[in-house]
Amino acid sequence: MTALPPIAAERLPALLAAMPKAELHIHIEGSLEPEMIFQLANRNGVELAYESVEALRRAYAFTDLQSFLDIYYAGASVLLHEQDFYDMAWAYLERAARDHVVHAEIFFDPQTHTARGVGMEAVIRGLHRASQDARERLGISSALILCFLRHLSEEEAFATLEEAMPFRGQFIGVGLDSSELGHPPEKFARVFARCRELGLRLVAHAGEEGPPAYIWSALDVLKVERIDHGVQAVHDAALMRRLAEDRIALTVCPLSNLKLRVFPELAQHNLKALLDAGLVATVNSDDPAYFGGYMNDNLVQTFAALPQLDARDAWQLAHNSFEASFVAPDVRRAWQERLLGSFEEAARP
Numbered sequence: 001m002t003a004l005p006p007i008a009a010e011r012l013p014a015l016l017a018a019m020p021k022a023e024l025h026i027h028i029e030g031s032l033e034p035e036m037i038f039q040l041a042n043r044n045g046v047e048l049a050y051e052s053v054e055a056l057r058r059a060y061a062f063t064d065l066q067s068f069l070d071i072y073y074a075g076a077s078v079l080l081h082e083q084d085f086y087d088m089a090w091a092y093l094e095r096a097a098r099d100h101v102v103h104a105e106i107f108f109d110p111q112t113h114t115a116r117g118v119g120m121e122a123v124i125r126g127l128h129r130a131s132q133d134a135r136e137r138l139g140i141s142s143a144l145i146l147c148f149l150r151h152l153s154e155e156e157a158f159a160t161l162e163e164a165m166p167f168r169g170q171f172i173g174v175g176l177d178s179s180e181l182g183h184p185p186e187k188f189a190r191v192f193a194r195c196r197e198l199g200l201r202l203v204a205h206a207g208e209e210g211p212p213a214y215i216w217s218a219l220d221v222l223k224v225e226r227i228d229h230g231v232q233a234v235h236d237a238a239l240m241r242r243l244a245e246d247r248i249a250l251t252v253c254p255l256s257n258l259k260l261r262v263f264p265e266l267a268q269h270n271l272k273a274l275l276d277a278g279l280v281a282t283v284n285s286d287d288p289a290y291f292g293g294y295m296n297d298n299l300v301q302t303f304a305a306l307p308q309l310d311a312r313d314a315w316q317l318a319h320n321s322f323e324a325s326f327v328a329p330d331v332r333r334a335w336q337e338r339l340l341g342s343f344e345e346a347a348r349p
């Protein structure tokens with residue numbers, strides 16, 4: 001076990017904020033703040049169903065995943081041009097860098113845009129250009145993960161993959177998101193097998209609202225390398241052992257879980273149980289513009305709500321975020337050393 005210096009409890013919130021970390025579960029369309037939705041609506045002449053930023057924000061009262069998705073897809077309707085995708089991703093990367101996120105693996109939902117007549121090229125080029133500029137100007141590295149919408153068919157996922165192939169060098173992997181219940185991972189068995197042949201990295205949302213069986217099939221049928229959310233795994237002891245033994249990371253999103261009522265209170269979140277079971281759990285923001293917080297808000301609020309979480313858990317979460325990332329091992333290790341350095345600094349009198 002890595003020896004950590006003793007950290008005074010009152011220093012923990014500042015350390016959570018300052019420690020270097022990776023974000024592995026962020027939907028870029030979920031970083032679209034209401035102000036930017038209105039800005040882009042004006043710029044593009046798109047009519048919104050809400051008369052003001054405040055009215056839109058008032059509509060962010062969700063009861064479950066689907067009630068959120070309906071508003072999230074409506075918000076994304078203002079994105080039309082390459083520059084819109086650039087501006088959205090740049091704003092997120094700037095915000096993440098302020099939270100000492102040194103690396104982000106960013107989901108995007110091309111079908112939400114191509115279904116409205118937006119070209120795949122505008123989507124991927126805009127996001128990729130922001131990622132390149134942010135590496136140069138903000139010192140934050142990032143990569144893109146293309147998500148298939150699971151409420152649509154596997155045939156449509158195949159068509160989307162085909163459309164994205166000219167840009168194969170600009171995304172590192174594929175994921176699976178949108179309405180979980182009734183759309184089990186195995187619905188996408190063939191398209192994930194094809195993506196695996198293409199050398200793409202594989203992840204999938206599973207066990208957010210859906211049962212442990214969906215996590216099993218994401219692992220055994222889709223052969224994913226990480227599970228997004230996965231908090232329902234605690235209901236299946238054999239699954240918990242499998243996740244721990246194979247070091248399959250869970251990209252947990254506490255404020256999302258709170259806002260979508262996966263847990264009634266943050267104090268009832270199972271993050272500590274996941275860590276104590278030896279799982280490679282990480283903390284992430286999911287859709288920060290909709291769920292009331294970016295990376296550090298998630299960390300600080302979750303630690304405040306769960307007093308059992310201590311400095312070792314903070315270190316473990318950041319360490320896990322690097323271990324679970326898709327960057328080269330030497331880069332990961334350098335970040336993990338910087339992480340330890342930030343703990344040593346916080347321990348100084």
Ligand code: HPA
Pocket residue numbers: 027030065072177178179180205208256286287
């Ligand atoms: O939390 C989520 N779950 C499923 N699909 C999503 N698309 C954006 N956010 C989410």
Ligand SMILES: [Zn+2]
Pocket residue numbers: 025027177205228286
């Ligand atoms: Zn998500």
